[in-house]
Amino acid sequence: MNDLYGIDPQAPSNLRDLSGLLRLFGPSDGRFIADFPMAWRSELRDHMKSLSDLNQKAVEEWLVLSQHAILPNALRYKPNLSWAENASNLREHATRLIGPAGKVSNLVEPLDQILTDPNAFPDASGALIPRTISAYVAAAKPILMVSRKIVLIDPYFNLRSCDPDDRRSALKAERHRKFLKALLEAAVQENQCQAFEIHHAIEKSGSSTDIKNELISIARSVGASAMAFSVRPVEEQHARYLLGLKNGLHFDHGFDIHNNQTENHVAWIGKAALEPLLKRFT
Numbered sequence: 001m002n003d004l005y006g007i008d009p010q011a012p013s014n015l016r017d018l019s020g021l022l023r024l025f026g027p028s029d030g031r032f033i034a035d036f037p038m039a040w041r042s043e044l045r046d047h048m049k050s051l052s053d054l055n056q057k058a059v060e061e062w063l064v065l066s067q068h069a070i071l072p073n074a075l076r077y078k079p080n081l082s083w084a085e086n087a088s089n090l091r092e093h094a095t096r097l098i099g100p101a102g103k104v105s106n107l108v109e110p111l112d113q114i115l116t117d118p119n120a121f122p123d124a125s126g127a128l129i130p131r132t133i134s135a136y137v138a139a140a141k142p143i144l145m146v147s148r149k150i151v152l153i154d155p156y157f158n159l160r161s162c163d164p165d166d167r168r169s170a171l172k173a174e175r176h177r178k179f180l181k182a183l184l185e186a187a188v189q190e191n192q193c194q195a196f197e198i199h200h201a202i203e204k205s206g207s208s209t210d211i212k213n214e215l216i217s218i219a220r221s222v223g224a225s226a227m228a229f230s231v232r233p234v235e236e237q238h239a240r241y242l243l244g245l246k247n248g249l250h251f252d253h254g255f256d257i258h259n260n261q262t263e264n265h266v267a268w269i270g271k272a273a274l275e276p277l278l279k280r281f282t
Contacts (some may be wrong), residue, residue, distance in 0.1 A: 001030050001124050001125070001126060001127040001129070001139065001266070001268075002030055002032065002124065002138070002139065002141065002142055003030060003031045003032070003095040003122075003124040004032050004033075004034055004071065004093055004094050004095060005025070005031065005032070005033055005034065005094055005095055005096050005097075005098060006033075006034045006036055006087055006090040006091075006093075006094040006096070006097040006098065007021070007033055007034075007040075007097075007098045008083040008084065008087075008098065008099040008100060008108070009037075009040055009043035009044035009047055009083070010043075010044075010047045010083065010099075010100055011098050011099050011100050011101075011111045012044070012047075012048070012111065013100065013101065014051070014055075015048075015051065015055045015058055015059060017101075017111060017115070018044075018048070018059060018062055019058075019062055020115050021098075021111065021115065022062050022063075022065070022066045022069075024121050025066055025069035026066065026068065026069045027068055027069065027142065027246065027247035027248075027268055028125065028247075028268050028269065028270045028271050028274065029069075029124060029125055029268070030123075030124035030125040030126065030268045031069070031095075031121060031124050032069050032070070032071045032142060033066070033069055033070045033071070034070075034071060034073050034075075034090060034093070034094060035070050035071060035072050035073060036073055036075060036077060036086075036087075036090055037077040037079075037083075037086070038072070038077070040070060041063050041067070041070065044059075044063070045059065045060070045063065068146065068246045068247060071142060071145050071146065072145060072146075073090075073093070075089045075090055075093070076089060077089070083099070084097075084099055084103070084105055084107065084108045087099075087107055087108055088107060091107060096109060096114070096120070097109065098110075098111055098114050099111065101113075125267055125268050125270075126250075126265065126266060126267025126268060127139075127265075127266060127267075128263040128264070128265055128266075129263060129264055129266050130261070130262075130263060130264075131253065131256065131257050131258045131260075131262050131263060131264045132257055132258075132259070133178060133179050133182045133257055134182075135264075136179060136182075136183070136251075136255065136257070136264075136266075137182050137183055137186050139249060139266050140183065140186075140242055140249060141186070141190075142247065143242060143243075143244040143247055143248070143249065144183075144186050144187045144190045144192065144193065145190050145192060146192060146244065146246070146247075147192060147193060147244030147245045147246070147247070148192060148193060148194045148195065148245060149193070149194065149195040149196075149197070149244070149245050149282055150187065150193050150195070150196050150197070150242065150243070150244060151196075151197045151198075151199065151241075151242070151243040151244075151281045151282055152180075152196075152197070152198045152199070152241075152242055152255070153198075153199040153200075153234055153238060153239075153240060153241040153242075153243070153281060154198075154199070154200060154238075154240040154241075154251075154254045154255055155199075155200055155201035155234055155235065155236050155237070155238050155240075156200070156201070156240075156254055156256075157176055157198060157200045157240075157254065157255060158172060158173045158176055158200070158211075159173055159176055159177050159180065159210075159211050159214035159215065159218070160173055160210050160211070160214050161173045172256060175256055175257050176255060176256065177214070177218060178257065179255050179256075179257055180215070180218055180255075181218050181221065181222060184196070184218060184219055184222050184224045184227075185222040185224075187224065187227075188222055188223050188224050193224075193227060194226075194227060194228065195227060195228040195229075195230075196215070196219070196224075196227050196228070196229050196230075197229070197230045197231070197232065197281075198211060198215060198230075198231045198232070199231075199232050199233070199234040199238075199281065200231070200233070200234060201233065201234060201235070201236045201238075208231040208232070208233065209231075211231045212229060212230070212231040215229050215231065216229055240252070240253075240254040240255065241269070241277065241281075242255075243277060243278065243281055243282055244282075245278070245282055246278070247268065247269075247274070248268070248269040248274050248277060248278070249266055249267065249268060249269065250266065250267050250268075250269055251264060251266050252264060252265035252266065252267075253265070
């Protein structure tokens with residue numbers, strides 16, 4: 001899940017190679033391309049300038065379609081070295097490093113071999129992950145890295161116990177606060193999110209005002225006060241999601257955390273289901 005690939009912008013030599021490659025990447029697939037070097041799309045566009053005008057138009061269309069599959073990174077890139085030489089910096093972060101056809105090295109695999117290998121791009125659309133804060137935040141990282149708005153949908157999400165005598169409810173609220181704090185802290189580090197919204201079942205987890213006040217308090221504690229916050233109701237039986245503006249994750253068991261080695265099925269939402277969700281919630 002969240003497999004990152006390093007691709008030399010000079011790897012595809014024609015439109016067929018480019019389309020064959022880019023169709024394998026996207027949030028719903030759980031496979032992403034490292035923006036390495038920065039402005040990776042511009043470098044690839046320059047590399048494809050020798051193609052006909054019609055093919056260049058198709059290149060641009062593919063780059064637009066793939067824009068949400070490209071994730072920023074802060075790794076150092078030395079312009080006096082080749083992409084393959086720079087790729088050593090990316091090696092520990094990337095599932096695979098892909099270079100031009102026919103060029104083989106210990107680090108970088110040639111594009112022609114990759115595209116004909118049926119096992120080169122394993123399914124990364126979801127996984128059973130530990131029900132821990134770190135695992136949840138890691139799963140959400142591609143959303144935090146690119147989205148200006150984040151929407152959490154969970155009818156059972158609770159930041160404050162409705163009944164002070166209900167110890168189970170109080171402990172669950174405490175676990176949710178810890179997760180939300182870590183999520184907002186990670187969002188601050190990525191410096192992309194401008195708005196955060198929670199949809200929950202009010203009758204299950206207190207009033208919207210109570211939830212929003214708790215949300216703002218947590219945000220202040222991690223330096224996220226500049227974000228806009230809102231809280232809205234959702235029907236009690238609604239599924240649990242974390243949405244960005246162009247991508248989204250389904251959390252099968254919601255956002256509660258446990259240290260009992262249990263797992264949560266977390267998966268990227270496919271395009272057909274994602275579109276109506278984004279229309280409704282973002």
